Amino acid sequence: MSSLKASEPGAVDTADTVVPASMFAPDRAEDGAESEEERSEGGDEPNGHSAEVLDLTNKFLLVSPNAKQYDALLRHLRDRIDEGSGETIYVIGMGSDGGDYGLNEADMEASVATVHSLCEQIEADLVLLRERPESGGQVRDYLIRRRVGEQDFLEVRVAVVGNVDAGKSTLLGVLTHGELDNGRGFARQKLFRHKHEMESGRTSSVGNDILGFDQEGQVRERERYKVSPQLLNAASYAIFKNTFMNESLFCLFVQIKRSAIRKGMVMVSPKLQPQATWEFEAEIIVLHHPTTISPRYQAMVHCGSIRQTATILSMNKDCLRTGDKAAVHFRFIKTPEYLHPEQKLVFREGRTKAVGTITKLLQSVSTAAAKAQQSKTQSYRKRDGTANEEAPSAARPGSPTSSQLQLKSGGAGRRRGGNRHRSKALNVPPMPAPLPTGAGTA
Numbered sequence: 361m362s363s364l365k366a367s368e369p370g371a372v373d374t375a376d377t378v379v380p381a382s383m384f385a386p387d388r389a390e391d392g393a394e395s396e397e398e399r400s401e402g403g404d405e406p407n408g409h410s411a412e413v414l415d416l417t418n419k420f421l422l423v424s425p426n427a428k429q430y431d432a433l434l435r436h437l438r439d440r441i442d443e444g445s446g447e448t449i450y451v452i453g454m455g456s457d458g459g460d461y462g463l464n465e466a467d468m469e470a471s472v473a474t475v476h477s478l479c480e481q482i483e484a485d486l487v488l489l490r491e492r493p494e495s496g497g498q499v500r501d502y503l504i505r506r507r508v509g510e511q512d513f514l515e516v517r518v519a520v521v522g523n524v525d526a527g528k529s530t531l532l533g534v535l536t537h538g539e540l541d542n543g544r545g546f547a548r549q550k551l552f553r554h555k556h557e558m559e560s561g562r563t564s565s566v567g568n569d570i571l572g573f574d575q576e577g578q579v580r581e582r583e584r585y586k587v588s589p590q591l592l593n594a595a596s597y598a599i600f601k602n603t604f605m606n607e608s609l610f611c612l613f614v615q616i617k618r619s620a621i622r623k624g625m626v627m628v629s630p631k632l633q634p635q636a637t638w639e640f641e642a643e644i645i646v647l648h649h650p651t652t653i654s655p656r657y658q659a660m661v662h663c664g665s666i667r668q669t670a671t672i673l674s675m676n677k678d679c680l681r682t683g684d685k686a687a688v689h690f691r692f693i694k695t696p697e698y699l700h701p702e703q704k705l706v707f708r709e710g711r712t713k714a715v716g717t718i719t720k721l722l723q724s725v726s727t728a729a730a731k732a733q734q735s736k737t738q739s740y741r742k743r744d745g746t747a748n749e750e751a752p753s754a755a756r757p758g759s760p761t762s763s764q765l766q767l768k769s770g771g772a773g774r775r776r777g778g779n780r781h782r783s784k785a786l787n788v789p790p791m792p793a794p795l796p797t798g799a800g801t802a
């Protein structure tokens with residue numbers, strides 16, 4: 361049957377489920393005519409066990425357990441899993457029935473099916489670790505591991521200790537980076553933290569490295585994730601050392617200049633086909649504004665890690681005052697951003713504050729288009745030789761049409777913000793005509 365390696369008591373006290381001991385005897389009626397009820401109600405105890413004790417060490421118990429045996433196995437497994445912080449090793453085919461270890465193919469198949477069903481009950485996965493032949497057939501070791509949620513992970517810390525030059529760093533380097541050593545310290549180089557370690561080849565600090573496993577205990581390939589919304593160049597990837605941890609990840613950027621990273625960028629799997637968005641609609645409520653807000657007003661949008669000035673293109677009211685609610689159509693002035701409906705945002709400038717929720721994404725562009733736009737921006741910068749961050753308006757993908765820029769109200773009112781507003785207004789992409797300075801607030 362089954363045995364659970366870690367502190368396996370071999371028997372479970374079943375005072376609460378008193379059952380005849382005959383149920384736990386090897387249940388291998390050769391003629392197969394004996395029903396489960398007959399077996400369980402026989403009353404005799406061929407193995408001499410007390411009716412109070414449910415023997416879980418019989419190697420045939422898993423082949424066809426009755427309901428009470430099944431419950432006892434389930435309880436036992438649950439205890440072992442709790443004891444092992446979510447995992448345990450389950451051996452099928454070994455047991456104390458007095459016979460040889462091992463199960464034939466049919467019994468092994470039936471036993472594995474039983475363990476599978478037990479695992480389903482406790483939301484765990486079953487992974488075959490080893491199989492070995494014994495005189496009575498095969499014995500298999502399985503790893504049973506409770507499933508963890510998408511946002512969660514099991515952390516196991518393993519310390520590696522040993523003599524100088526025993527190969528500790530090399531072992532870790534090979535495991536975490538997936539490249540074999542060359543016998544001259546190649547693999548350990550990836551673990552060095554200090555220059556003197558590089559030079560001496562000796563690790564002088566307690567290093568640590570992270571190794572990711574998937575649910576089935578397989579070492580996960582390090583995945584490459586896109587830096588979005590602007591995929592800057594082919595090397596602009598982040599390597600996730602532990603993808604199992606989903607969002608709370610340790611990551612290593614390769615070949616990305618610090619200046620190429622800006623607030624608002626996210627790391628997403630290319631499988632999600634991320635799209636960056638120039639324009640969006642949001643329901644906002646104005647918490648405070650000294651006067652009135654009208655279309656063409658510009659302020660900083662804070663949305664997650666995004667910080668970028670956006671222009672109000674239109675809204676379902678002529679103007680907004682403190683306390684007003686409105687559906688507002690925004691456009692970022694500089695680059696598209698990676699947004700989601702239902703994201704919360706803050707729209708503020710000086711003492712003006714509005715909060716809201718994104719309701720609709722408009723003018724989304726693929727990261728490839730964003731990349732093209734980025735390279736145009738860069739070439740523009742080089743050509744121009746200035747630090748101006750703005751690309752020519754024509755270079756922007758998904759520029760609004762003039763009809764989209766039909767503003768619901770004129771909004772060119774009293775000037776606020778002077779030159780600051782003038783420059784922001786001029787940054788508004790492909791407007792058919794230059795905006796009046798200080799436009800958008802009255």
Ligand SMILES: Nc1nc2c(ncn2[C@@H]2O[C@H](COP(=O)(O)OP(=O)(O)OP(=O)(O)O)[C@@H](O)[C@H]2O)c(=O)[nH]1
Pocket residue numbers: 522523524525526527528529530531541542543544545546547548561562563564
């Ligand atoms: N041939 C061979 N060389 C190995 C093996 N493991 C490690 N080495 C080499 O042994 C040397 C020492 O390995 P390290 O990984 O630095 O040993 P360490 O235990 O971390 O050493 P300290 O950091 O000084 O404590 C390196 O040159 C490795 O390339 C191995 O299995 N076979």
